[in-house]
Amino acid sequence: MCGICGIASFDQAPVDAQALERMTRSLAHRGPDDQGLYCDPSVGLGSRRLSIIDLAGGHQPIASEDETLWIAFNGEIYNYRELRRHLIVMGHHFRTSSDTEVILHLYEEYGTQCVAHLNGMFAFAIWDKAARRLFIARDRMGIKPLYYMQHEGRLLFGSELKAILAYPGVPRRIDLVALNEYLSYEYVPTPRTILRDIHRLPPGHWLLYGPGEGLRLEPYWDLRLERSEWQPPVDWRDYQAQLDAALHQAVAAEMVSDVPVGVLLSGGLDSSTVAAGMVRAAGGSPVDSFSIAFEDASFDESGYARQVAQHLGTRHHELKLTGKTAAELTAGITDFLDEPFADSSLIPTYLLSKFAREHVKVVLGGDGGDEMFAGYPTFTAHRLIQMYERVVPRFARSQIIPRVIQHLPVSFNNISFDFKVRRFLSGRGVPLQARHHRWLGAFVDEQKAELLQDWIKPVLPDTYSVSYAHAQRCDAHQPLNQLLYNDVKTYLEGDILYKVDRSSMAASLEVRVPLLNPLVVDLAMRLPFSLKLKGFTGKYLLKKTMARYLPREIIQRPKKGFNMPVARWFHDDLRPLLLDMLAGERLRRQGFFEAAFVQRLLDDHLSHRRDQRKELWTLLIFQLWYDQYVSA
Numbered sequence: 001m002c003g004i005c006g007i008a009s010f011d012q013a014p015v016d017a018q019a020l021e022r023m024t025r026s027l028a029h030r031g032p033d034d035q036g037l038y039c040d041p042s043v044g045l046g047s048r049r050l051s052i053i054d055l056a057g058g059h060q061p062i063a064s065e066d067e068t069l070w071i072a073f074n075g076e077i078y079n080y081r082e083l084r085r086h087l088i089v090m091g092h093h094f095r096t097s098s099d100t101e102v103i104l105h106l107y108e109e110y111g112t113q114c115v116a117h118l119n120g121m122f123a124f125a126i127w128d129k130a131a132r133r134l135f136i137a138r139d140r141m142g143i144k145p146l147y148y149m150q151h152e153g154r155l156l157f158g159s160e161l162k163a164i165l166a167y168p169g170v171p172r173r174i175d176l177v178a179l180n181e182y183l184s185y186e187y188v189p190t191p192r193t194i195l196r197d198i199h200r201l202p203p204g205h206w207l208l209y210g211p212g213e214g215l216r217l218e219p220y221w222d223l224r225l226e227r228s229e230w231q232p233p234v235d236w237r238d239y240q241a242q243l244d245a246a247l248h249q250a251v252a253a254e255m256v257s258d259v260p261v262g263v264l265l266s267g268g269l270d271s272s273t274v275a276a277g278m279v280r281a282a283g284g285s286p287v288d289s290f291s292i293a294f295e296d297a298s299f300d301e302s303g304y305a306r307q308v309a310q311h312l313g314t315r316h317h318e319l320k321l322t323g324k325t326a327a328e329l330t331a332g333i334t335d336f337l338d339e340p341f342a343d344s345s346l347i348p349t350y351l352l353s354k355f356a357r358e359h360v361k362v363v364l365g366g367d368g369g370d371e372m373f374a375g376y377p378t379f380t381a382h383r384l385i386q387m388y389e390r391v392v393p394r395f396a397r398s399q400i401i402p403r404v405i406q407h408l409p410v411s412f413n414n415i416s417f418d419f420k421v422r423r424f425l426s427g428r429g430v431p432l433q434a435r436h437h438r439w440l441g442a443f444v445d446e447q448k449a450e451l452l453q454d455w456i457k458p459v460l461p462d463t464y465s466v467s468y469a470h471a472q473r474c475d476a477h478q479p480l481n482q483l484l485y486n487d488v489k490t491y492l493e494g495d496i497l498y499k500v501d502r503s504s505m506a507a508s509l510e511v512r513v514p515l516l517n518p519l520v521v522d523l524a525m526r527l528p529f530s531l532k533l534k535g536f537t538g539k540y541l542l543k544k545t546m547a548r549y550l551p552r553e554i555i556q557r558p559k560k561g562f563n564m565p566v567a568r569w570f571h572d573d574l575r576p577l578l579l580d581m582l583a584g585e586r587l588r589r590q591g592f593f594e595a596a597f598v599q600r601l602l603d604d605h606l607s608h609r610r611d612q613r614k615e616l617w618t619l620l621i622f623q624l625w626y627d628q629y630v631s632a
Helices: 017-025 080-089 099-117 161-165 176-185 237-254 269-282 303-310 324-329 348-358 369-373 377-391 393-407 417-425 432-440 443-449 467-471 479-504 516-528 540-546 553-557 575-581 584-590 595-606 612-629
Strands: 001-009 032-039 045-048 068-078 120-130 133-138 149-150 154-158 198-200 207-210 214-219 260-264 287-296 315-321 362-364 511-512
Touching: 001 017, 001 120, 001 161, 017 032, 017 045, 017 161, 032 068, 045 120, 068 099, 068 362, 068 443, 068 516, 080 315, 099 120, 099 133, 099 207, 099 315, 133 260, 133 362, 149 161, 154 161, 154 269, 176 443, 176 479, 214 516, 237 362, 237 540, 260 269, 260 348, 269 303, 269 369, 269 540, 287 303, 303 315, 303 553, 315 516, 324 348, 324 575, 324 612, 348 479, 369 479, 369 516, 369 540, 377 393, 377 432, 377 479, 393 584, 432 467, 467 479, 467 511, 479 511, 540 553, 575 595, 584 595
Parallel strands: 260 287, 260 362, 287 315, 362 511
Antiparallel strands: 001 045, 001 154, 032 045, 068 120, 120 133, 133 207, 149 154, 149 198, 207 214
């Protein structure tokens, strides 16, 4: 695990070695154990390493025997030992025991098709001196990030945006379309970033860059959900053994390491599934589990985590998060958050990662289960809203219920009743893909019409056009299957995986996600949708499969989500920061947001008239980011 970056300069001045070193140094938190640089006149590669596999021999960048190929690699390849044996039979000779060198020899043997053989999470760059081309690839699901930019005849790339910004003269111009998307999604969906001309390499894609041919971007893998719609009616028992085996193999494969491995345990079904798999695979060796507790009881899930830990026999560690700690961290959050990102659970995820890092270098997490097995409550809500429109009389929907909602008492509890009702009804009369993200995100279009200044609005397309495009690309025909595809391409990659990567790498901790291992993903894509969402029960097959390993309370408990009591903290610990960053004078100076509308949001929330936690947090994070990366 590490951070990588690089420069390709074929037709311009030779690569600036000092600029490459600055780019590499900006990623030091991702790899505190080692730094490596390779530089020739055309291409420079930089690497920061967190040593996990082959601690002594894995220094990067790594070269082929004749030094015509060089690689910088971020990630882990779980099947590297099998691939190494295969390549040795094919006549390849290895100088290290690292998974990085395996990729290099795979490229020698298969060229750009090397990615088809990899089971892992990765972003890597290979400089092919003989062919004079740079080959860059990112893993199927987008677990590891990769940014790139063409700037003054050069290609710049890096594991984080800040690596590109470390190159001299890179402009920092806000992409207004990305800003519009951020305000609604709470992140910027790939391939855009918040800055114009800087892009993310999409998951399951590779990039070639060379003199004369320029930049070529190609997909090498995509989800195929249509297979799940070919299946005849089935019983859950027909797939239980297959899922059990896939989960066991995936967890065991991702425990491969030359350093101790722990598990992030929230007490939810997904993380508990991974913890149970680790205990099975450990064969009696102790497994360390880590969880976080909140002072606010409505947000606190630590009791469930303790219950699972006791049931499985893990060596459990728990950290309590207070409002004071969160406020202190929020003020400096953009030190490791180089794009605006408004999922507040980033903060407890970072603190949990930092806490786990005191004991281990690698942990497994349960991320991806909701996307693979339709676990989000929004999937149930899509079915409920159809029933609501069909069963509730039109007069009640249009006249009575809106008046009742206006008088509901506002609660700042986690997923409170008034919050759920208001969110649910905001999806009425909205296309499926847009409704889904309105429920998950922050600002809706009606709010942005008042929030954004007039000069911005003419350039803005439909907020959810990126989601509509994903639905069209999906090979499935069932609307909820298309929604699963959309979730994987947007929320999973842009929010969940981004959050886990940034918060864990800021703590120099490697997080692996076995529920997104190809063994699990390939099976999940074949499963009939009715085994994912059965009536109003999400993760149906997963729950049936794990019933033999986990307590009934864990299997049956409703999904809560890993949230933070932001609404309350805005009233006390976070209030000074909030009022400072959203002050009218500051907003008018920036020129993006209408100060009067923002003041109404503040007044409504601080007077307890309306819960505006999502909107205010989204604006606060943008302001903090803007101050550090643009206006500074």
